Amino acid sequence: MNNQELENWHDYEVESRREIVALLRQIGEKNQLIRMLVKGEADVCVTSILDVDPDTNTVVLDRSIDREQNERIVAAGRVRCETYLDKIRILFTAEELAPTLFEGNAALRADIPPTLIRLQRREYYRMETPVSNPVRAILPLPAELGLGTAVFPLHDISCGGIAVMDHKNQLSTVIGENLPNCRIELPEIGPVTVTLQIRNSLDVTMLNNKTSRRIGLQFIDMSRGGDAAVQRYITKLERERNARLAGLA
Template sequence: MYPHFQDAELENWHDFEIESRREIYALLRAIGEKNQLIRMLIQGEADVCVTSILDVDDAADAVYLDCSIDKEQNQRVLNSRRLSFETSLDKVRILFAAEQVEAATYEGNPAFKIALPPTLIRLQRREYYRISTPVTNPVRVLIPLPTELGGSTTFPLADISCGGIAILDNKMILGDTIGKNYDGCRIDLPEIGQVTTSLQVRNSLDLTLLNNKTNRRLGCEFVDIPRGMLAYVQRYITKLERERNARVAGLT
């Protein structure tokens, strides 16, 4: 779909394809309001133009883009059969494309106009990407423990990523031993399914709350998680991402 984004590092990114018109509109509006620069590439050319979003017209289903002071470059853009765009919003790479671009004016100045893209890709590094899990109805992980520690116990998650989870252990049941493994852990992901994997404690953080109670957060890494289980995790992250985008777009 985005032929010029062939760099090897794309293999290390987790992508979310967004098809909701309202989500796409909200994201492009935010890019424009933050004056984010956009790389614009003409299919078949190595030349990269830099542009920005001037306006997103919801009623006209159109996006207005700044054009270059170079008239020849502008003409090449207008003659192109396909344009690819790359920008970022809050450290997340955003990719979209346009099949056709028109010459237009915006507030009396020359501009480009494209249709609101039907889809948009958000890319974020897997190893850095973490998304908070719901607070009101928390996702829980069941960890098998010896009888002297109370047997199998469930713990609420603070966040989840393709690499692991953060657990809230407010009763200090698990201890804080870095490198300790817990086998046969089960995570129930709402509307997705149950994930079974081993977990290894990678970091521990104790926080003192305003009521003087201590809250322990354990960062745990998935160990030898089966590919099918990882697919569940990715689907759940995508679900949370879509719900968050919907809130941004004012749908919920």
């Protein structure tokens, strides 16, 4: 789980404190194991939630059985955590980590995270679209650019939305703004028209060292037919990728 992935999954961020507390308590009550990434995959601690106290803004986590690893966790001050709850993947960051006692045993305390990410399996599964034959998305431009439309190549697609590359920085970056009547031309499937909501934007450096902007967009009020078309296209991409991996393409 890296910053790039977290940016992709901004669409599924939970910001309601009540909901965050409820989810953390459920994870604790079901004794779900949590992978705590101290220094990425190179230093991982398996832990669990012992207590959640919104009055003190505290979540208590079981400590590592490795004393030196505990010291590294506290020294890091901020670690990423990932777990599952009813087959839904939960990602959050534990900050302000410090040693504490819980029911007489040594443990770790952290602040209750202000946000967490909740991912249904199909929602977060994004397929990158072919660079050689880019998928076209025709999107409306902001009023200051004349209310016309422009074509943007897709970077990736999921059942929840798309990301497009905005090489000329033409699109709005206002989070939550809706873009009506967007047309996505899916090869061999056909066009899909849908309202898209801006969820995130990220400036990225391309292979040629030029800077571009990637805009994450969520489907709003997608029709049943449009949803089926997107799923068919994702399945097609999966088959093509699997064939390449098997050396058949």
